[in-house]
Amino acid sequence: MLAESIIRIGRPIVHSDLPIQQRIRWLTDVDSENCKNFFQHVFLIELEEDAAAFHFIEVGSVEGKTFVPNKLRNNAFPILYPNGGNPLHPQGVYPIPCYLMYEAHIRAMNQPDSFAAEVIFPRLKNSISYREKNEEQLREIARRVSECIAPHFDYFIKQEKQLGILYIYDHSLPEYRLLENRYEDDDRYLWIAESRLSPGKQLHIDGDRVLAGIVEAKFMEAKTLGSASNAISTFTNQEEKEVASIYNKFWLWMSPTWEMPRSIYWGKEEWTRGIKVDRASYEAFLYGTQLLKQITVPVTSAILKEMFAPVASAEAKRHMKPSSFESIFGVPFVLSLLKDDSEQLYHKYKRILNQSDKSESDIHLEILAGINKVIPPLSDEYRLMIVYYSGELSKGDMHVRKVIEDVVPSTATLLQNIIKEINRKELFHIVNILRCNPDKEYHRLRSLPSLLANAYGPGYVWSSLQAVLHRQTVTTQRLYKNTAIKLLELALKEDDWGMREELVFHYGFLAFYSRYQAEVVQRDERVNTVADWERFIEDYHAGDVSLSQLQSAEELGFVTGLLLRQFSNSYRFKTGKDYVKQRVMKFGSKLTPDMIWKFGVLRCEELAKQWSMNLGKKFHFVLAQVLLGFLEAEQAQTLRLDKDKFMTAFWSGYLIYHKVKEEEQ
Incomplete structure (x- = not known):
């Protein structure tokens, strides 16, 4: 249950040494961006027996064109911002008589009778401080306050829109303290202003009592x-x-x-x-x-695009903007499996709040979850939980997208290290062999959500993320299917660079998948990486490719790609045309293993003689092995069953192939 996890997070904070002033900041809206302009006009009414005094205070200053509240003083004004409903009406329960005033309220302050009855009295009824008072007493207080404000109306009213705070400082209430000196650094007493009914003395609130009132108000x-x-x-x-x-x-x-x-x-x-x-x-x-509100962050816009853009169309994805997607927020939970761990857990929460002290050993959630937060190193006596939601929490319009529970910290750290090492080491090798731009940022490989989304598609983001973070088995079938579709789309547009970049991601993901299976799942499953293809290229140029090396559709496809690229180079030299695009792909918008075999490979010998191509003995030897490989694949139906692997490997060989000196001469 989500509520139970939130309570587990809150208990260490309740029993911690978090200062009273900070607790008031947490449990009120004094630091809310929505409330900053209210501090520009504070109407402080001081009541003592039959006397009353009016204060008009500005708690902050204008910096440029923006009003900035004074952070050293504003927590003495424990306001609560209404979420939902009509803010002109009383909202919820108030710990002390400190109320937000909107423009309509301020404009009505010159009409004391209606202002007392319609604005002040209903709020006094909902205030913890005055719950022992009867209605007659509350109406009398409302009357005194409104009559104290009205004579000053022309002084504070302005033409432009105004927001403010009505603060009733009643000396009879136990939440207030009239002290000889002004306390500014004290944790318990928070200074408001100098008294006008007792000049020279200072008005304070008692932090302990106010805090108890805030909790009581919320419980009510x-x-x-x-x-x-x-x-x-x-x-x-x-x-x-x-x-x-x-x-x-x-x-x-x-x-x-x-x-x-x-x-x-x-x-x-x-x-x-x-x-x-x-x-x-x-x-x-x-x-x-x-605490969770303070550490909630949106999923990075670049990662959000990678997660939810169409995966089967490179062109459609290219034209999608990050602003095209609804914002999704991520909330990290750190939960302890131990009962008596409040103090340590609280210190970890403080580290999460203070993001300036980062290290390589931290758990970087931008890599693992797409949210820009860092978690301090954790032992496996803790668990991570990540909640993703969309909508506006402040309006109650919250839609939970995914809750990923019980993530073991050692698993998270291992996954993070694998992704980091792939981007630091293996990516350079992949980019180099595909002859792509080494300075380009390959965002799809930078985080776990973008890796999985680009491999499996946006419909499988949450399920695949859940599986990987829990060491469960994932497959590569959908990866090959999506890659094959995109490569064909780009090939038809003759976008060779786009094809190379798609293959950079493809082999980057396979590098991740290979290490994930070996180190995380601890399962022996082999996939062909660029290192495997390099060995095939050496054998190809040496003329050592044998039929035994062409038993899988993927290996047959790769060598076929090498073969047709070499042939296409000679064909272009003789005719000025691209062999694959003119002869093999001329039949429409699709390309299949069968078409490559029958319209491409089978015609190489005939056309080589027709155009007097001096391809060399090694080419003809490999051609013979490939033709035999196609016959065996046809009988075993591997061309049909593993079509996507064949096509992905074919384009890989076709684009990776490079000329040797003999061919250049």
């Missing part, structure tokens, strides 16, 4: 969708004094407006029939969601 919000007393918690499996639904506006993966996760047999306020969360687990859930 959860109870709006269901609660129970003396019930078994889903997460502790013990009877708890009070349980509630899992509803949480920080992580709207279960939104009350989204009907899908709720059974048709539940009422709108009966979510506890599915999940019951106790108060302690819910607090851990809050911290867990906030």
Whole structure:
């Protein structure tokens, strides 16, 4: 269950030494990009017995054309940003009387009666600080606040759009502290402003009490969708004094407006029939969601294109833009298998948040998962989990694409090292033998998601990623099929460079596949790599190719490619035309092993005599072996069963072939 994993992440944070000021930042929206302009107009109303004072504060400054909140002060203003619904109406439960004010609210401040009744009073009713007050007392407080603001309306009102914060500092509330000195570095007391009712003294909030109020406010919000007393918690499996639904506006993966996760047999306020969360687990859930929000990153746009662009058409993929795809976000989870590991786990979370301290031994999720995050080295006493989703979490429009659980860190590290080494060493050799640009960035080989997507297609991204991260067997059948389709498409357009680049990926993936099978799955499965083809080329030029070397469709195809390329070079010298494109591919938009055999290889001897081609004895010897190989392949039906392997190997031999000195002369 996703909620259980979030709670497991949050528990170490609850019991950690995370400072109170930082906890308030995590559990409120003071640092939200959506809220920065609200700090430009803070309406602070100071109440003490029958006295009231108005403060107009700007918590921050304008830098260029943008307002930037003061990070040293803004956490003393514990605001909560509404997710969904009409923001002009009261949203949820407020820990203390600190409310966001929109333009319509600010414009109404010169009408104290309606402002008190329609804006302030409904919010006071939903505030933890005032839950012991009756309605008459709350209406009186609302009246005093509105009447304190109204005389100053002309001073603060502007023509342009305004956003602000209404902050009621009631000296009678235990969350506030009036202190002789201004505390700026203290972890518990957070400074707001100098008092006007007690000049020279300083207004502070008590961080401990405010933090307790924030957690209580969130738990009360959860109870709006269901609660129970003396019930078994889903997460502790013990009877708890009070349980509630899992509803949480920080992580709207279960939104009350989204009907899908709720059974048709539940009422709108009966979510506890599915999940019951106790108060302690819910607090851990809050911290867990906030940590995950901070480390959630979108899948890199270049990788996203590689993952979901059409794989069977090189031309279609070439014209796709990264902006053509819906954004997908990745969330990495680090979970411990040990019960008493809170302190170590918390330090690992801090390392994940602080991405500046990176090393080669870290787990680089951009390589493994396509998301730009680094996880510190982990032993196998931990597990990784990655959640991919699309949509807007803040609006409850979250669609989980894939949850990959129980990834063993040693497996992740091994896969990462294999991909790194292929790009550092083997890729250079592949590019060199195919005579491609060595300075080009081959993004398809840089990460595991792009490797798998380009090999198997976008419809198999999640299943293949799940399989590889869990050491499960994968195959190469779809790789050969997709490569053969793209090579034919590019061949018809006479795009030799495009074909070479497709083969760079093909053999790059086979290099990965070979090492994956040997080192990760630990299974002996051999595939033909460029190193194998180099040995074939040596034998070909030496005239040592024998029928025993042509028993598979792939090996027969590669040598056929070498043979026809050599013949085509001589044919072009005599006629000025390309042999394969004029004689073999002239029958339409397809090319099959049978066509290569009957329209290409079988006619070589005849045309060599017709045009007096001096091809040499080695060519004719290999030609004879290839013809015998086709006869045996026809009888064994390997040309039909392994058509894609034959065609991929044929184009490989055709493009890899290079002239020897004798041929050049």
